[in-house]
Amino acid sequence: MNLYSNKNFTILYSITILSTFGSTIYTFILPLLIYDLSQSALAMSTMRIVDFLPNVLLGMLAGAIVDRMNRNIMIVYGGLLKAILSAFLTFVIYLNSVELWHLYLLGFLISTVGYTVGNATHAIMPQLFDKALMTDIQAKFSFVNTFVSIIGPSLAGALLLIIAFDHLMIVYTVSLLVIWAISLSIDKTPTPERLKRQSLLEDMKEGIQELFGNKLLLVPTISILFVNLATSLIIGVLVFYVVDILGETKEQLGLMYSIAALGGLLGARLIKPLRKRWTRGSIYIGLHAIDAFVLVLFFFATTWWQLGILLAFRSCTTVITNIIYLAVRQESTPNHLLGRVAGTSSMFMKLALPVGLFIGGIWAETFPIPYIFIISAFIVLSICILLQKNNFQTMV
Numbered sequence: 001m002n003l004y005s006n007k008n009f010t011i012l013y014s015i016t017i018l019s020t021f022g023s024t025i026y027t028f029i030l031p032l033l034i035y036d037l038s039q040s041a042l043a044m045s046t047m048r049i050v051d052f053l054p055n056v057l058l059g060m061l062a063g064a065i066v067d068r069m070n071r072n073i074m075i076v077y078g079g080l081l082k083a084i085l086s087a088f089l090t091f092v093i094y095l096n097s098v099e100l101w102h103l104y105l106l107g108f109l110i111s112t113v114g115y116t117v118g119n120a121t122h123a124i125m126p127q128l129f130d131k132a133l134m135t136d137i138q139a140k141f142s143f144v145n146t147f148v149s150i151i152g153p154s155l156a157g158a159l160l161l162i163i164a165f166d167h168l169m170i171v172y173t174v175s176l177l178v179i180w181a182i183s184l185s186i187d188k189t190p191t192p193e194r195l196k197r198q199s200l201l202e203d204m205k206e207g208i209q210e211l212f213g214n215k216l217l218l219v220p221t222i223s224i225l226f227v228n229l230a231t232s233l234i235i236g237v238l239v240f241y242v243v244d245i246l247g248e249t250k251e252q253l254g255l256m257y258s259i260a261a262l263g264g265l266l267g268a269r270l271i272k273p274l275r276k277r278w279t280r281g282s283i284y285i286g287l288h289a290i291d292a293f294v295l296v297l298f299f300f301a302t303t304w305w306q307l308g309i310l311l312a313f314r315s316c317t318t319v320i321t322n323i324i325y326l327a328v329r330q331e332s333t334p335n336h337l338l339g340r341v342a343g344t345s346s347m348f349m350k351l352a353l354p355v356g357l358f359i360g361g362i363w364a365e366t367f368p369i370p371y372i373f374i375i376s377a378f379i380v381l382s383i384c385i386l387l388q389k390n391n392f393q394t395m396v
Contacts, residue, residue: 003137008128008187012121015179016141020148026110027051029168031102033093037100050104056113056347060118063343064203066123066334070191074120075183080284082113083176089318090169109263119346126330134327135271135280143268150261184322192336207340216332217345218283219390220325223383225323227288230295230376232356237364237372238307245369248304260324263312267319280324281393283295287317288384295377298371330396 034047054062066074089106090099129137198206212218240257242248274283279326294313301307333341363372387393 002344003133003140006129008136008165009186011182011186012125013140013144014182017144017148017153018175018179018182018371020145022150022179023114025168025175027171029172030107030109032393033098034100034103035391037098037103042277045060047107050108051111052114052350052353053108055350057138058112058342059347060204060207061200061343062112062119064200065305066116066120066339066343067207068193068194070189071124071127072188073118075117075124075186077296078113078117078120078181079180081182081312082110082117083173083180086173086176090173094167098330107126112257112340119300119339119342122326122330122342124186126338128187131331135323136277138142138323138326138377139271139306140266141144142323144263145265146261146268146315146319150265154216162378186211192262192339194336195341197390203340204344207337208239210333210337211341211348214341215390216330216395217329219387219392219395220321220328221345221349223284223288223387224321225352226379226383227291227318228349229352229356230262230379231281231318232353233359233363233372234298235360237360237369240364241369242304243309244303246302252304256304256311259305259308260311260315264319266312267316268323270316271323274320279393280328280396281387284324284396285320285384285387287321288387291317292377292381295373295380298373298377321360323395 003011030047085106089098089102089110092102092106110344125134125137212219239253242253248256271283278286291314294310294317297310301310329342329345330338360372363369
């Protein structure tokens with residue numbers, strides 16, 4: 001099947017491009033606005049926490065709502081609400097009356113609506129396409145998402161030369177309105193059937209039971225939880241390590257992350273040829289083994305370009321394993337439970353991030369940073385062993 005000739009795929013593909021581009025501009029603007037208001041690094045980092053909170057605090061609730069309502073309605077009206085919130089924030093900024101709490105509150109609401117719409121989009125896909133196409137679709141979405149993420153900051157920088165940075169919010173709002181208009185054309189899907197009437201709390205409990213009762217999904221969910229722990233140990237200290245310990249410049253730091261992003265593009269392209277030779281389970285386990293080896297090499301890296309190449313390998317393996325995981329979740333979960341399972345698993349997997357960030361920060365203050373790469377490698381290698389013991393290579 002040629003996916004590009006499918007109307008629904010073309011719509012969702014276009015939405016992915018616009019959403020990623022808009023998100024890049026949004027994350028580019030907000031720190032500048034906050035810095036203008038506060039000149040505080042703490043205030044800027046607090047905004048990152050605010051963006052992260054809806055996933056952890058409201059993931060299960062958002063999933064339960066997605067499973068109760070028609071996904072088309074969620075996508076359309078959620079997209080419209082997000083555009084309205086963005087327009088209101090733009091208006092407040094335009095009046096020069098914006099304060100920090102405005103940015104935090106509206107930022108939290110925009111992130112909450114955005115996460116809920118993303119959950120609904122994930123849940124509607126098995127209703128629109130054959131489940132056998134999920135891996136291929138996720139690969140294509142991942143490629144364009146990574147590509148736009150790479151060029152997005154450059155485009156935002158170019159726009160900044162033409163218009164004031166606070167007016168870039170208008171561009172973001174317009175992109176949301178275009179997404180909303182496009183989403184109106186998605187084929188209508190039935191509302192998920194509810195086998196019995198129950199409370200939201202019981203709905204969320206049912207989502208937890210489905211996740212923990214589905215070994216095919218639970219095993220990789222646990223693996224990603226620990227991979228996130230290993231990754232968060234590093235990301236909290238990597239910039240400090242490169243700039244302060246290795247003495248590299250900010251420009252070299254930017255080049256390092258540019259090289260790393262290219263690995264994500266490669267990963268999205270590799271999944272199809274890899275699947276022709278191995279099962280998805282074998283690919284998943286093999287990439288974790290490669291990831292553990294790459295993390296060991298981090299210990300010996302002493303320049304920005306070496307770290308950039310190693311980060312590219314990690315980006316490549318991460319993109320492929322994420323594609324496999326998302327496809328398995330869509331294939332193996334009953335559709336009337338997919339919103340809840342997606343919300344629960346997403347929340348569960350991200351719980352390790354703040355823990356790892358905190359531990360990494362404490363470690364960097366007390367011990368030599370390179371040893372944290374070895375700890376991360378050990379965590380990922382342990383995941384490999386867990387996956388093999390559970391025969392995950394034969395499961396998908």
